[in-house]
Amino acid sequence: MRIALFVTCLADTLFPEAARATVRLLERLGHEVVFPPGQTCCGQMHVNTGYQAQAVPLVRRHVRVFDPYDVVVAPSGSCVGSVRHQHAMVARRAGDVRLASRAESVAARTFELSELLVDVLGVTDVGAFFPHRVTYHPTCHSLRMLRVADRPVRLLRAVRGLDLVELPAAEQCCGFGGTFAVKNADTSMAMLADKMRHVVSTGAEVCAAGDASCLMHIGGGLSRSGAGVRTVHLAEILASTDQGESAGERDELVVRS
Amino acid sequence: MRRTFLGMPATAPAGVGHLRGEEPFPAAARRALGDAQLRRNLGHATATIRAKSAGVIGEVPDWEQLRAAGSAIKADVMARLPELLEQLEDRVTAAGGVVHWAVDAIEANAIVVDLVRATGSDRVIKVKSMVTQEIGLNEALESAGIAPVETDLAELIVQLGEDRPSHILVPAIHRSRAEIREIFLRAMPGVDPALTDEPAVLAAAARRFLRQTFLATPVAVSGANFAVAQTGTLAVVESEGNGRMCLTLPQTLITVMGVEKVVPTWRDLEVFLQLLPRASTGERMNPYTSMWTGVTPGDGPQVFHLVLLDNGRSAVLADEVGRQALHCIRCSACLNVCPVYERTGGHAYGSVYPGPIGAVLSPQLTGVADNASLPYASSLCGTCYDACPVKINIPELLVHLRDQAPHPRGESAAMAAAAYAMDHPALYAAAQRATRLSRLAGRRGRGLPPPLSGWTAGRDLPEAPAQTFRQWWTQR
Numbered sequence: 156m157r158i159a160l161f162v163t164c165l166a167d168t169l170f171p172e173a174a175r176a177t178v179r180l181l182e183r184l185g186h187e188v189v190f191p192p193g194q195t196c197c198g199q200m201h202v203n204t205g206y207q208a209q210a211v212p213l214v215r216r217h218v219r220v221f222d223p224y225d226v227v228v229a230p231s232g233s234c235v236g237s238v239r240h241q242h243a244m245v246a247r248r249a250g251d252v253r254l255a256s257r258a259e260s261v262a263a264r265t266f267e268l269s270e271l272l273v274d275v276l277g278v279t280d281v282g283a284f285f286p287h288r289v290t291y292h293p294t295c296h297s298l299r300m301l302r303v304a305d306r307p308v309r310l311l312r313a314v315r316g317l318d319l320v321e322l323p324a325a326e327q328c329c330g331f332g333g334t335f336a337v338k339n340a341d342t343s344m345a346m347l348a349d350k351m352r353h354v355v356s357t358g359a360e361v362c363a364a365g366d367a368s369c370l371m372h373i374g375g376g377l378s379r380s381g382a383g384v385r386t387v388h389l390a391e392i393l394a395s396t397d398q399g400e401s402a403g404e405r406d407e408l409v410v411r412s
Numbered sequence: 413m414r415r416t417f418l419g420m421p422a423t424a425p426a427g428v429g430h431l432r433g434e435e436p437f438p439a440a441a442r443r444a445l446g447d448a449q450l451r452r453n454l455g456h457a458t459a460t461i462r463a464k465s466a467g468v469i470g471e472v473p474d475w476e477q478l479r480a481a482g483s484a485i486k487a488d489v490m491a492r493l494p495e496l497l498e499q500l501e502d503r504v505t506a507a508g509g510v511v512h513w514a515v516d517a518i519e520a521n522a523i524v525v526d527l528v529r530a531t532g533s534d535r536v537i538k539v540k541s542m543v544t545q546e547i548g549l550n551e552a553l554e555s556a557g558i559a560p561v562e563t564d565l566a567e568l569i570v571q572l573g574e575d576r577p578s579h580i581l582v583p584a585i586h587r588s589r590a591e592i593r594e595i596f597l598r599a600m601p602g603v604d605p606a607l608t609d610e611p612a613v614l615a616a617a618a619r620r621f622l623r624q625t626f627l628a629t630p631v632a633v634s635g636a637n638f639a640v641a642q643t644g645t646l647a648v649v650e651s652e653g654n655g656r657m658c659l660t661l662p663q664t665l666i667t668v669m670g671v672e673k674v675v676p677t678w679r680d681l682e683v684f685l686q687l688l689p690r691a692s693t694g695e696r697m698n699p700y701t702s703m704w705t706g707v708t709p710g711d712g713p714q715v716f717h718l719v720l721l722d723n724g725r726s727a728v729l730a731d732e733v734g735r736q737a738l739h740c741i742r743c744s745a746c747l748n749v750c751p752v753y754e755r756t757g758g759h760a761y762g763s764v765y766p767g768p769i770g771a772v773l774s775p776q777l778t779g780v781a782d783n784a785s786l787p788y789a790s791s792l793c794g795t796c797y798d799a800c801p802v803k804i805n806i807p808e809l810l811v812h813l814r815d816q817a818p819h820p821r822g823e824s825a826a827m828a829a830a831a832y833a834m835d836h837p838a839l840y841a842a843a844q845r846a847t848r849l850s851r852l853a854g855r856r857g858r859g860l861p862p863p864l865s866g867w868t869a870g871r872d873l874p875e876a877p878a879q880t881f882r883q884w885w886t887q888r
Contacts, residue, residue, distance in 0.1 A: 162881050162882070164834070166881060167844065167880055167881040167882055168844045168847055168876070168880055168881075169847065169874050169876060169877065170874070170877075171879060171881035172877075174881040175881065175884060190882070190885050192837065192882065192886075193837055195833075195834040195835070195837060195840045196834045196840075198831075198834075200827075200830070201827060201830075201831055202811060203792060203811055203814070204814060204823075204827065205787075205811075205814030205815045205816075205817050205819060206815070206819075206824075206831070207815045209827060209828060210831070212831065213831065213834055213835060216834075216835055241811075295791070295792070295793035295794055295795075298794075299793070299794035299795065299797070326795075327751050328791045328793035328795075330791060331791065332790070332791025332792055332793065333791075333792070334788075335788065335790065335791045335792070336866070336867055336871075337863050337864060337866045337867055338438065338788050338863065338866075339437070339441065339789065340438075340863075340866030340867065340869060340870075341438065341442045341445050342438070342441050342445065342752055342755060342756055342789075343791070344869070344870040344871075345445050345755045346751050346752075346791070347870070347871070371874055372871065374874070375872045375873065376870060376871045376872075378871075378872040379870060379871055
């Protein structure tokens, strides 16, 4: 299958290992991955911070760039949530009905990674090998906007060598929330403190999730506190094999001091 | 004299009532977060209600259909509110009640004060009511020399503690048993000095005090959970029986009701009376459901006044997206599941309507500029939407209101620059490469200026990678 990668601005800029892992994984499964170079950002930051008018050109760009493809994947529940639940709304409020209907069409072809693997490609065992103790944080937008449910967990359970431990109060928000983490930094930190406490309580060495943004937040806190737990994107775990491709191509993973 | 407005309906006036906080949410939240006792009380109470509610909701096989029905009924009400209110007025009047229309808090308070004065009583007993808290009725009564006595146990704790409610359903949720004992010892007339902090002992003390008051007060003030346009019937649901006492014992009953509380038919109550207790207190059925239609000679209050309050609701109704906030049945499920509310408590929101629903309702009632920080008091995690028994899409409303909020100048400039760069891929790629310069921000980003320092106060920043993804892709 020919799959267009919607890399997301955050993974492109700060967490390219998650995006590279997505490419490696899909190619290993025998699919062709293309990267439309005109893509930038889905505009979620603008919409969620109260700048919908400025998001209109970004929505238009996203729709134009991805309209030619039958299947689009992103290693992010949040950005797919933005495409699926915000793009048409932004277009409609700007009075562009045609853009809204094109946005809906693109949204219907856009999948978060675990949705693509389980629902579109019909695979839960991707042949990965990751011999580590892992706990999984279901991110809010993947859980409550996309309803990915247990798809990521089913994928993780099929990974050889992986010891999956349940995260207490897993469904509670980590406190990131985009600009919330800056505008309400104290409340965000209070939420993060509880999330970190639960992560540490599992005894896992790796905290996995399907969103680089939430991982940046959780990982930033774990790194600062010296908890000795690293954060790894779901795509990186699924891309790891016993052929020497392990999660994290750099010395340190994702959040470094 | 009634004001005549042209164009957009007015928002709730400032200087009266409790819809506006004294400081922005982040500052108020910071103080609350540092209160360990508050954090413990809230964490314990919200977790208990959450578990109880989830249990009884799980028993109902058609919960999702009930939610959809509740949402549909409310949408219908909003679509023909004027017609339903006039029908309600007709029926209430025909049943011997008197209907008053109040455009705002000032007018509503004046109407109630005049009505109480006309009875000659210098005291009223009150059923727990959000709307009278909203308009600051207690303060208006007090300044007219009339003593309002809250008869709901938690509202009484708040009143005796000279405190503010912090939760829609359990207004004293921020208080522990030990704190309640201290408040009673300090402020409850005739309290036994040997009072302990056992819940049953505290409740018995309140019961003794209130019993005297119920029997000796000829006027009651209530809110309303529902008003049936078809029959002119008002409904109050409660758990303690204090409401039943207030609604049946006094000679005069004055009910203040937000205009959005009307439902078309008696049959519609079957939906809400299933939704409300399970979502709210986690009960299958609330212990007391009181309904009355006008006056009944020889039975209950012989004088009944209904005050229909707007106070910004027409302005909310005028917003096609925002109007769904008026569907709220004040169950407080969204507060109990909200990770922000659970940590900051209700006072941080400033308004009597705290939590997620408060963050979308208060700014609309006052105009967004007067509560500009509230739409941002959420991580948009979406638990409130899932918990709402009438399916109010609170995250969508928050985003909608953020678009109307006044923005800091620096932020606007940064957002405009980001949007421009993101629509120009070459510029965007250059900006991405510039993140390599982020090491200028110092080790772990600790040298960043505000507001970004809010991030680095407790979290490390990721180091920019050697190559962006698109650089890697082109060189692949």
